[in-house]
Amino acid sequence: MKYQELAKILKENIKNGDYIKNDKLPTEDSLIEIFGVSRYCVRQAINILVEQGDVYPVQGSGMFVRQNKREGCMNLGSTLGLTHEFEDRKVSTKVIKIEIKQAEEEIAQRMHCKPGTWLYYIERVRFIDDEPLSVEYTYYNKEIVPYIDEKIASGSLFGYIKNDLNLSLGFADKILLCEKLDYVSAGYLGLNVGDPTFIVEDDVYLSNGKLFNASRVFYNYKKTKFFGSKSLVWGK
Amino acid sequence: MKYQELAKILKENIKNGDYIKNDKLPTEDSLIEIFGVSRYCVRQAINILVEQGDVYPVQGSGMFVRQNKREGCMNLGSTLGLTHEFEDRKVSTKVIKIEIKQAEEEIAQRMHCKPGTWLYYIERVRFIDDEPLSVEYTYYNKEIVPYIDEKIASGSLFGYIKNDLNLSLGFADKILLCEKLDYVSAGYLGLNVGDPTFIVEDDVYLSNGKLFNASRVFYNYKKTKFFGSKSLVWGK
DNA sequence: TAGTGGTCTAGACCACAAA
């Protein structure tokens, strides 16, 4: 997977300010030569940067590096994971609850499994610099993720699934909305009942198309902004 | 641009239920043969469908058609435009204000223009089936969009820019957040002061990289959900 | 083992920006 490595290198170079002189990436032809790869490979790599809002394309002119930092924004285009999103700050987790239960009708439907399927149900509060950022209510299909304990749940569950269980992640459906906080979540976030909360519902699939994770995450609205960059070329 | 046309055809076919029998698109090789295009072209087209959440890929097995409708969700992956998003419902617009003013320091910074640049400032309320969905506060750079009147502002401004001014859209930066409603916006949306509101801040660029539009849109939190599908293959 | 999506190459031509 050359293009992913190339994307990583380019991202690193941007971070190091290698392209500050003219705010542009090297041309496609240069990158082809420098890294000894094909045009296809270069474009795949650059696509990743475009999706993540690191550069923007101007046909006939170049790939321009973004200078805006958009501080405090979480990136909708990059992979989930607070640890990665806030790598220069302290990220911690408090596990509230771990239960094993059988899927009832409603959750079975959302998890694309049969009623009665064994599930893990986990509640966690995530902290940035010791201040509560979010509360997560998550289900995992036990047939796919056979074991979770408190130690595992305190760390990066996705890292565990990828690196320890050797499962490969595919894609995630996200629904974003906004509601008034209930009593319980408000307590965890240090906010008041009825205050706004930014909610992200994730359905996460393995690369074989099987859904293994369904979550509902309440964010502290005072500390949460999401950033995304969208191409508009194929607009009706 | 064959791949965009192909994407359009495939989208139409999915809508018509052509692939319901086995929930899959034809294989890449089939599509190559059927439409007489190259593999590259087919994959570009399918990528659009993946980004818009119409299909999901399972390597070695096929491109599966999604059956979930996700009713009431606006699609983050497709192009902006309420008219397009709610094509089977009545979309209307009330123009509150159109002003021409010169950019002050703060807005000049956001619009990437010099202080003193002439801007259109427009306030609109958008209705779905005669119920208020959102309030928009938008700036347009008058050097790029030289003329807007109330009639134009009542319709699709992006359509006007594309079709009448013949400008080509490039990409949009989006920031999503959540706040308490102020008095004015609450009035427009028929909600109470202090109620939650889902806010989308858009910075929209032409394909030549020039920013022409900066907006802040307040959505009625009771009627607003956004949907997006994300690939996770390049997760650290 | 056969079917199907994912990665990669080499090379051609088009569209747009800037000098």
Add this chain to the structure above:
DNA sequence: TTGTGGTCTAGACCACTAT
């Protein structure tokens, strides 16, 4: 006119699923 990104082709091989 030159530089640079965007589209497209033809063909090879790899990785994963399903049987």
